[in-house]
Amino acid sequence: xxxxxQIPAALSVxxxxxxxxxxxxxxxxxxxxxxxxxxxxKGLTSLLLIQSSQREQTSGRLNxxxxxxxxxxxxxxxxxxxxxxxxxxxxxxxxxxxxxxGKGTKLTVNP
Amino acid sequence: KAxxxxxxxxxxxxxxxxxxxxxxxxxGHRSVSWYQQTPGQGLQFLFEYFSETQRNKGNFPGRFSGxxxxxxxxxxxxxxxxxxxxxxxxxxxxxxxxxxxxxxEQFFGPGTRLTVL
Numbered sequence: 001x002x003x004x005x006q007i008p009a010a011l012s013v014x015x016x017x018x019x020x021x022x023x024x025x026x027x028x029x030x031x032x033x034x035x036x037x038x039x040x041x042k043g044l045t046s047l048l049l050i051q052s053s054q055r056e057q058t059s060g061r062l063n064x065x066x067x068x069x070x071x072x073x074x075x076x077x078x079x080x081x082x083x084x085x086x087x088x089x090x091x092x093x094x095x096x097x098x099x100x101x102g103k104g105t106k107l108t109v110n111p
Numbered sequence: 112k113a114x115x116x117x118x119x120x121x122x123x124x125x126x127x128x129x130x131x132x133x134x135x136x137x138x139g140h141r142s143v144s145w146y147q148q149t150p151g152q153g154l155q156f157l158f159e160y161f162s163e164t165q166r167n168k169g170n171f172p173g174r175f176s177g178x179x180x181x182x183x184x185x186x187x188x189x190x191x192x193x194x195x196x197x198x199x200x201x202x203x204x205x206x207x208x209x210x211x212x213x214x215x216e217q218f219f220g221p222g223t224r225l226t227v228l
Contacts (some may be wrong), residue, residue, distance in 0.1 A: 001228075034217060043115075043201055084198035089154070091217075098144070098167055099217060101154040 002027045006102035013056075013080055014110050021075040021105045023090035028068045029074040035064050035075050038087045038104070043091045048075070080109045112140065115204050115220035119125040123226045129190040132223045134202035136183050142166075142207030144217065145177060148199040158187055161207045189225075197227045 003026045004045045013019050023033070032051045036044040048064040050073070056065040063076040073090060087106045091099040116135045124130050136143050145157040158168040160179035175185045183204075189196055199222045205215035 002150040035209075036219070041224070042201075043117075044203075046216060046218060049216045079211075091154075098156040098159065098169065100156075103147075103153045 002030075002092055002100045004090060004100050004102040006088075006090060006105050008105060009103065010106040010108075012108040012110060015080060015082060017080050019080055019107075021077070021088050021090075021107070023073040023075070023102055025092045025094075025099075027069045027094055028071050029087070029094060030068065033064075033066055034090065034091045034093070034099070035062075035073075035092050036089045039088060040075075042089075044089065052056050052085050060091075076086055077107075078109075082109050082111050115202060115218055116219040117200075117202055117223050119223060120221065120223045121226075124192050125228065126192055126194060128192050129188065130192060130225060132187045132189075132200055132202075132225075134185045134187070134204075134220060136185070136204030137204075140204035140206055140218075141183050142205045143179060143183065144203045144205075144213070145185070146188050146201045146203065147171070147193055148201060149197075149224070154201070164195070164200050191228045193226050197225060198222050 005024045007022050034049045035047040038044050050057050050066045061078040066073045085108050087104040089104045091101045118133045142161045144159040146154050148154045159167045163179045175188045181187045201222045203217040203219045205217050
């Protein structure tokens with residue numbers, strides 16, 4: 001059974017700092033990994049999708065990496081801004097044909 | 112291109128009632144998945160529909176059911192509501208063209224907040 005863990009559960013940083021969010025999964029037989037952002041009371045916004053054959057994806061200030069063999073992914077946010085404050089979720093698409101989510105990291109960027 | 116839409120956005124029901132939630136996927140997307148989000152359990156997969164057929168199902172009781180129409184719109188029904196069904200219900204759509212939803216990028220709607228009193 002695939003399990004996804006995100007550490008830390010919460011993170012507070014000053015504006016302008018570069019930061020890394022971590023995601024680990026127990027079964028390396030995945031199809032893809034997707035990072036989402038969720039604002040309070042809202043739905044999920046897709047940030048980056050990494051297919052199992054890829055090592056990383058970039059979009060603007062965001063860079064996500066994937067290491068299947070070690071069961072890890074990281075989301076790197078450069079030059080953080082207060083508008084980046086949200087909960088970040090990673091989700092793994094694996095052989096069970098559904099997304100398995102971590103519990104998320106709640107990020108607060110202080111002005 | 113319009114995103115995934117869900118109606119209603121908020122619902123208040125009492126125990127024992129039933130409820131129907133609606134999801135309209137992104138135009139051209141044929142796969143619709145439903146998830147339940149609670150503070151304690153996080154996001155949990157309910158089921159997925161593709162071309163009007165339930166293709167995969169999570170570990171939820173039979174009180175949770177769904178269907179998909181020919182235009183790919185989907186409905187989710189919960190019968191005999193319990194207090195523990197209070198949650199944010201999210202639907203996601205994807206192309207589904209390559210088969211399993213986990214091959215494709217998932218796009219989520221804003222959710223329906225269900226409160227059971």
